[in-house]
Amino acid sequence: MTRTLYLLCSAAPPVFDVAHVIEDAQARGWDVCLGLTPTAAHWLAGSLDGLAALTGHPVRWQYKLPGEPDVWPPADALLFAPATFNSINAWALGLTDRFVVGVAAEALGKGTPTVTMPCTNTALAAHPQFEQSLAILRTAGVDVRFGEGGFIPGPAGPDAPASFPWPIALDAVSA
Template sequence: MTTLYLFGSAAPPVLEVAEVIKAGQHRGWDVCLALTPAAARWLEADLPALEELTGHPVRSEYKLPGEPDAWPPADVILFAPATFNTVNEWALGLTSKFVVGVVAEAIGKEIPTVAMPCVNSAYARHPQFHRSVDALRASGVNVLYSEGGFVPNRPGERPQEGYPWHLALEAVDAVVGARP
């Protein structure tokens, strides 16, 4: 069974994470969910149900030294939605958040990683964002942004077609299908 680490930041599509977990499980994946602290706060009332759905603790903090890892090792990681702040922290190696630390280390461990940002067009115009996307891509991360991925919307608006979760899941499918 493929183990998928599904990570999410505090952007509106994270509220749809239960359906994404179910879609991953339908594909035969063992899904482990982790969230930024802000996203965990958004989903606080749903965390027990999400733990029951995945069969694993939902994580948003680093474990204490000496504590055993509660999850099996990842075969692939999907970070979606990834906010402006998270993408920049990751590219710059700022790992104070558990999810950013795991994906930063995944680059060196060569764990296949797919990321799909969720930023509005005002954030997307910031020069650091494009440098960060380029840095992550150069490090081997499959960043689904612009054509074939997430296209920024105007501030305060959501795309009519919704967040393209199907593109993220298809990208993970491609990774899983390419494994020997």
């Protein structure tokens, strides 16, 4: 029996690996539906058709109009990764103006098993709201993979993280 995974991604450099992540998730038995923040969709604009073909579902970054059918099957689990500083804080505060944050917020109310792996740098992670947001999400039942056992942030700067532990995120979703 195939399970449905909602893979939600913010605009952080690891999003450029999303095709490989989808393939890995599919090899683990997941039917993947890909949701992106508007900026992540812009970054991947040239790949959106290929990603839709890979998943077999439309890639979404905007809310549907009232009365339009839902084009994704219901989720069995949700993975929000990479989740930026902005997305984590918006999610914890319930600010759902972006599609992926709204889907993640609803997943909490539906009891959908949810994992997130934030991707930020040490300067942003030091902001007091960030730790509060992570605590709120943990209290709501989200498996937050940040720090030891997840993504470990590096210093602020123009460089992308050396690596993003996608296998840890997919292992957590599968657990």
